[in-house]
Amino acid sequence: MMSRDSGASLILSLLISAVLDSDGLSPPGKPRLTSCRSPEKETFTCWWEPGSDGGLPTNYSLFYRKENSDTVYECPDYHTAGRNSCFFSKNDTSIWVNYNITVVATNALGSNFSDPVDVDVVYIVQPHTPENLTVVLEDEDNPFLVVRWEPPRMADTRSGWITLIYQLRVKLEKEEEWEEHFAGQQKQFNIFSLHSGEVYMVQVRCKPDHGFWSEWSATTYVKVPDYISRERSIWILIAVFSTFIFFVFIWTMHINRNSVKHFLLPPVPGPKIKGFDTQLLKSGKSEAVFSALVIQGYPPTSYYDDLLVEYLEVYDNKEQVLMLDRKDLQESLFKSKSSSDTDSGRGSCDSHTLLMEKCVEPKEDQTMMPQVKDSEASRDLVMKNDSNTPESTNVKTKTWPTICSSYHYDQNPCYHSIPEMPRQCHISSNHFASTHQQDYWESPADIYHKKPPSGYRYAQAYSEFNIKGIALKEATFPASKSLEYVEVQHVNQENTLILKPIGQEGPDLFHAACTGHDYSRVNRVVSDNVFLLQRDTSGQCHSDCQEREAPVRSCTQQQPGKPADHLQVPRVQETHLAPNGYVDTATMLSY
Amino acid sequence: MNGNQCIYFCVCVCVSAIQGCGCTLLLWLSLGSLGYPLDCKDDQGSITRCTSISQDKLLDRVIQHAELIYRVSEESCTLFEDMFVPFALHSQRNRGGNMCMTKSFAIPGSKSELQQISDKWLLHSVLMLIQSWIEPMIYLQTTLERYDDAPDALLNKTKWVSDKLLSLEQGVAVLIRKMLDEGVFTSAEFTASLERYDVQLDMPDSVLRDYTLLTCFKKDAHKMETFLKLLKCRQTDKFGCFLF
DSSP states (O other), rough: OOHHHHHHHHHHHHHHHHHHHHHOOSSSOOOEEEEEBSSSSEEEEEEEEEOOOOTTEEEEEEHHHHHHTEEEEEEEOOTOTTTTEEEEOOOTTTTOOEEEEEEEEEETEEEEOOOOOOEEEGGGOOOOOOEEEEEEESSSSSOOOEEEEEOOTTTTTTSSSOOEEEEEEEETTTTOOOOOEEETTTTTEEOOOOOOTOOOEEEEEEESSSSSOOOOOEEEEOOOOOOOOOHHHHHHHHHHHHHHHHHHHHHHHHHHHHHHHHHOOOOOOOOTTTTOOHHHHTOHHHHHHHHHHTTTSSSTTTTTTTTOOOOOOBHHHHHHHHHOOOTTTHHHHHHHHHHTTSSSSHHHHHHHIIIIIIIIIIOOOOOOOOOOHHHHHHHHHHHHOOOTTTTTHHHHTBBBBBGGGGGGOOSHHHHHHHHHHHHHHHHHHHHTOOOOSOOHHHHHHHHHHHHHHHGOOHHHHHHHHOOOOOOOOOOOOTTTOOOOOEEEEEOTTTSSSSEEEEEETTTTHHHHHHHTTTTOEEEEEEETTTTEEEEOOOOOGGHHHHTTTTSSSTTOOOOTHHHHHHHHTTSSSOBBBBBSOBHHHHHTTOO | OOOHHHHHHHHHHHHHHHHHHHHHHHHHHHSOOOOOOOOOOOOOOOOBBSSSOOOOHHHHHHHHHHHHHHHHHHHHHHHHHHHEEEEGTSSSSTGGGGOOOOOSSOOOHHHHHHTTSHHHHHHHHHHHHHHHHHHHHHHHHHHTTTTTTTTHHHHHHHHHHHHHHHHHHHHHHHHHIIIIIIOOOGGGOOOOOGGGGGGOOHHHHHHHHHHHHHHHHHHHHHHHHHHHHHHHHHHHHHHTTTTT
C-alpha cells in the first residue's frame, strides 16, 4: 500500500516535473558570491550574483560559519546593503577570523548552493573616498597648489585602527593623461610648476596598508592666474643674451672673412722655389730676388783656394738678354755680377749668367784664343758694345774665364777643370810657365755659334792682371770674330808674345769663318803618311780645298791667295796635337 | 724589590677575585631580569650606562618594527603562493579554519572588544604572540631551504623576519618593564625544541603546511601591529581613542 502510494507520488512528481520542464521551469541556478568588502574594518558586506531562477520565484539566503566553530549562522541583515547582499554589523564582525560564507538559492523545485568563500575581514578592507578635498593657490608670483583632504569619515585612523595611505592625481583640463603622485600617510600635498592661465583638475584616493584602493574622490577644479614664471623670464634673458653674442660673433666673422675663408678653404699651394719671391719679381727688384737664391757658402771654397787665383770673366750683354729673355734683367744681372766681383776667381762659375752661358758644351773643334791684351788695346775692344751698359765699368774687375771650361760639360765645369788645367792647357802653361798664376780662357765659341755674327758683341774685360813677362802687342782680334787661331810670331824683348791670328786681312773674315771649319774630315788614308780629306762644301772654304787636298786633285777650284798663309806655317814633321787633341792639318799639309 | 712584586701580585689576585665575584653576582641577578646586556634605567635610575630612550619613542620604534614585519610577511606569503601553491587553493586560505595554531589565550576579535582590554593585557598579548612565533619561524627557515627552487628573496625574508621578531620581543619587554614595571621572561631563556617539526612530510603536505604557517603568521603580525597602534593611541589621546 505504502509502496504503491510512494510509487504513485513518484510518478506524479515526475509527470509534474515533465510538464513543468516543458514549460521551462527548473530549480534555480547556482548563485555566486561576487565580493565582500569592509569599509572600515569593523563591518562588512557581501554581495552575490544570482543564477538563473528557473522561472520560479527564488529565495536566496546566506549562511556562514566562523573559524574554529561549526555553528552555522545566517545573514543578519539582507536589506541594509541593498539587493542580493548581506550586511554584517559591528556585533557580527570579528576580525582576524575566517568566515566561511555560502549562498543558497531556493525555489519551489529545489535549491542550489554556491561555492563557499573564505573571508577574513582584515584583508577585504576598501575604504571610502577621502573627503573635503580642498585646493588652494598660494604665492601669486610663483604660484603653486596646496591640496588638502581628510580621511573617509568612517575609517578610524586616529586610534590607529586603520592606517591609510593616499594618492592624488592632477591634470590639465584639456589634457588626457593624469599625473599621479603618492602622498603616503600625509593629508596634504603641494604641486609646483603650473601653467599660467590654465585650469587644473585634482582627485585623491586612499588605501589601507592591507586592502584595496578606494574610489577616486570628486574632482576639484582650480584656475591658475596668468603670470610670468621665473623660468620663462630666465629663458627670455638667456635668449636675448645669446642673440647678442651671436650677432657679435657674426660681425667678427664678417670683419675677418678673409682669414675665415682661408681657414675653411685653405688655398692650394703652388710650386715654390725656396727663397724665390714672385711678388718681388713682379715688382722689378730682380736683384733682390736672385740674391735670395744665391746660396752663400757654396761651393766650398777651402779646397780650391790655393788653386784658383783669378778668373777672367767674360760675359756678353746681348747674350744675357737672349739667355734670360728679359731685357729688364740686364741691370739686375750686371749688378749681380758686380756682387760676385770680389770673389777669388770663382765668380764666373758663381755668376747667374754662368748658369746659362758659360758651362755649356762647346764645339770641340775650337781652341781658345788667348785674348790677353794690354790695357789700352783691350779697352778699344771693350768699347764695341751695343748699349751703354755699365758693363764697361765692370770690365776692369772682371776676371778671365777658364779656357778649358768648354771641354767639360759638367754642371760646374770650372771647378772640375781647374785641377786638370795644367794638364790640358799645356800650351798655355808652356808659354806662361813663368807665371805662377794660371790663366784660363774661356771660349765664347759657343756664344759665337749661337748668335748671328752681326749682332755679336762681347764684353771683354780683363783684370789688372798681368801675365808675367808676357804682353801681347796688338789686339788683332777682330770684334766680330769669336775665335781664331793665333799664331805666335815671335817673342819680343819684353817677354811678350806676339800673336797673330792666322787669318789676318780682309779675307780674314773668310778665314775666320773658315777657321771655324779648319778641321776636315779624313776621308781615307792613301799611303803611309797621306790621308785624304773630305771636301768641305762650304763656300767659304774653297780656298782651303786646294790647300788641303794636295795629293788628290779632285778639287778643281783654285783660288789664289791664302795658301801662302798656310805655307807660312812652319814645317813640322810630327803631328801637332792641338790642345783639344785634333790633328792640325794645316801643319801637316805644308809638308 | 721582591717584596714589592709580591705585594703587587697579591693585590692583582685580590682585585681579580673581587671582580670575578662581582661578575657572577651580576649574572645571577640578571637571571631574574631581562637578558638585556645594557641595563638602561630611567632618568631617576642610578645606573646610566647607555642613553635612555623615552617611552614614546620606544613605542614608535616598536610600532615601526611591527609594521615592517607585517609587510615582509605579506610579501613572503605572496612569493610562496606564486611559487608553490596551485591556484585552486588560493581562495581557501585556511581550509577548515582550524589550521592556525590555537592560542592559549583568547584574542579579542573586534574593535569593541579591544577597546575594553587594558594596556597591560594588550602588551602581554603582543608579547605572547611574538613568543609563539619565534620557534615556527626558525623551523620555517629550515624547511624552506629544502625546497628545490625556493627563491632567494623568500629565504632572505623569512630569515629577516626571524631576526626582527627577536628584536621586537626585546622591545616589547622593555616597554612592559617601563610601562608596567614588570619583569618578564624573554625567549633567551627558552630552550627551543624543534622535535615537533622534524617529521618529514611529503611534498604536497609540506607545501600546504608551510603555506598555512605563512598565512597564519601574516595574520598574527597584523594583530601585533594593531595592538601596538591602539596602545599608542591610548598613550597620546586616551579620551579620543575610545570615541569610536
